[in-house]
Amino acid sequence: MKRTAYDVVVVGAGPAGSVAARQFARAGFSVLLVEKRQEIGAPVRCAEAIGSETTRAFLEPDERWIDAHISYYEVFSAAGSSVIVPPTEPTLVVNRKVFDWELANLASRAGAEVLTRTAATGVIQPDGRVTGLHLNSMGKTYTVEARLVIAADGVESQVARWAGLKTVPSMANYYVGFQYLLGNLELERSRCQYHIGQQLAPGGYAWVFPKREDTANVGLVISANHGQEESAQSYLDRFVEQHFPEANILGIVAGGIPATGALRKMVTAGLMAVGDAAHQADPLTAGGINLGMIGADMAAQVGIRALETDDLSAERLSEYERMWQDRFGAQHAALLQMRKLLTDMEDQRLDSIIRTASSLPLEQMSLGEIMLALLKHHPRLLLESRKLITTRLILK
Numbered sequence: 573m574k575r576t577a578y579d580v581v582v583v584g585a586g587p588a589g590s591v592a593a594r595q596f597a598r599a600g601f602s603v604l605l606v607e608k609r610q611e612i613g614a615p616v617r618c619a620e621a622i623g624s625e626t627t628r629a630f631l632e633p634d635e636r637w638i639d640a641h642i643s644y645y646e647v648f649s650a651a652g653s654s655v656i657v658p659p660t661e662p663t664l665v666v667n668r669k670v671f672d673w674e675l676a677n678l679a680s681r682a683g684a685e686v687l688t689r690t691a692a693t694g695v696i697q698p699d700g701r702v703t704g705l706h707l708n709s710m711g712k713t714y715t716v717e718a719r720l721v722i723a724a725d726g727v728e729s730q731v732a733r734w735a736g737l738k739t740v741p742s743m744a745n746y747y748v749g750f751q752y753l754l755g756n757l758e759l760e761r762s763r764c765q766y767h768i769g770q771q772l773a774p775g776g777y778a779w780v781f782p783k784r785e786d787t788a789n790v791g792l793v794i795s796a797n798h799g800q801e802e803s804a805q806s807y808l809d810r811f812v813e814q815h816f817p818e819a820n821i822l823g824i825v826a827g828g829i830p831a832t833g834a835l836r837k838m839v840t841a842g843l844m845a846v847g848d849a850a851h852q853a854d855p856l857t858a859g860g861i862n863l864g865m866i867g868a869d870m871a872a873q874v875g876i877r878a879l880e881t882d883d884l885s886a887e888r889l890s891e892y893e894r895m896w897q898d899r900f901g902a903q904h905a906a907l908l909q910m911r912k913l914l915t916d917m918e919d920q921r922l923d924s925i926i927r928t929a930s931s932l933p934l935e936q937m938s939l940g941e942i943m944l945a946l947l948k949h950h951p952r953l954l955l956e957s958r959k960l961i962t963t964r965l966i967l968k
């Protein structure tokens with residue numbers, strides 16, 4: 573470490589942390605990005621699907637980290653009915669190890685100092701304002717001063733919690749995930765599959781995302797309160813046995829995702845939380861890479877103005893919370909409701925809804941039109957989706 577005081581210290585070199593570090597460094601501030609793991613991006617804890625257009629705003633797509641180009645999704649019921657759903661934007665399945673490394677490298681090229689095998693071990697917070705961090709860098713302990721700390725330390729975020737933010741999600745809103753990288757598969761490589769069913773993945777869903785050649789990420793999430801009865805791994809083993817009995821397991825991933833919608837309070841004086849640390853993942857799909865990058869970018873926009881005017885108060889930084897709520901608040905509240913509706917539904921009804929949806933020309937319909945068509949065939953949905961409708965999201 574070359575210095576002991578920075579304008580900004582970012583904790584965690586995942587996608588959110590690296591984007592934040594790059595934006596602050598680009599604006600001319602001194603930035604330290606610390607990562608506790610010895611290698612950025614490894615081990616991977618992800619199914620690795622991202623939207624290509626959203627990503628392009630931060631990183632030019634590059635075949636070095638693209639494993640598959642996805643043009644459509646297919647959603648299956650447990651009984652095997654399916655509906656083809658066009659993605660909201662073209663999707664890429666990536667190699668997260670190279671992707672995360674590339675993002676950190678861009679932060680470094682913009683001027684951020686990057687330190688791996690360096691963990692934040694505590695916040696310095698005199699009089700309620702965060703002014704620095706305790707670090708352990710390759711076995712040595714340091715303190716470092718920071719005008720602003722960015723907590724980008726992922727799903728288990730301790731930095732935000734140490735600073736007083738309430739980051740522990742309820743069990744029902746916490747996804748527990750387990751995934752295999754499977755080899756020896758015969759798959760349509762431009763299709764991502766989702767499988768939904770109470771017996772299959774209670775409170776969640778399973779996925780099959782193709783990777784290079786004959787490999788794929790095959791995994792599932794269940795809601796954490798179901799994980800007490802049976803583990804996510806055991807559900808996945810059953811799924812793999814049923815669908816891919818000939819496959820070989822080339823890798824294993826386990827991890828959690830807060831699927832709550834973003835924290836209402838993502839800042840305190842001198843600190844902003846971004847990415848999974850701020851629960852910014854999509855409450856329906858649990859995808860958090862792109863949303864974490866967008867959250868980091870929003871935090872940087874507000875943080876840069878706060879640093880320029882030397883006002884790092886919670887009030888000043890809370891503009892970031894308002895920005896997030898304006899863009900995603902209503903949408904994510906609706907997605908959370910939609911998840912509850914889908915995951916509480918009996919398998920038979922879900923199958924019947926998927927069969928109705930598969931007869932609709934989805935590509936030519938807006939979300940509102942799709943919902944109205946489904947309601948015509950399944951009027952009970954009206955009652956169940958009343959909260960969704962009041963958000964006015966789906967009918968606009």
Ligand SMILES: Cc1cc2nc3c(=O)[nH]c(=O)nc-3n(C[C@H](O)[C@H](O)[C@H](O)COP(=O)(O)OP(=O)(O)OC[C@H]3O[C@@H](n4cnc5c(N)ncnc54)[C@H](O)[C@@H]3O)c2cc1C
Pocket residue numbers: 583584585586587588589606607608609613617618619620621622690691692693724725726727730749750751791825826827828829846847848849853858859860861862864
């Ligand atoms: C099984 C599974 C599948 C998933 N699939 C997808 C998917 O297909 N698409 C998608 O968009 N999202 C997916 N996600 C979610 C996605 O992985 C996360 O939303 C995303 O990684 C969040 O990025 P982040 O930068 O906020 O945090 P992370 O990527 O988790 O990065 C946080 C970093 O902080 C570091 N860190 C933690 N504590 C400290 C500390 N004290 N000091 C220093 N460093 C620290 C960690 O080592 C880590 O590198 C999946 C998650 C799981 C578990």
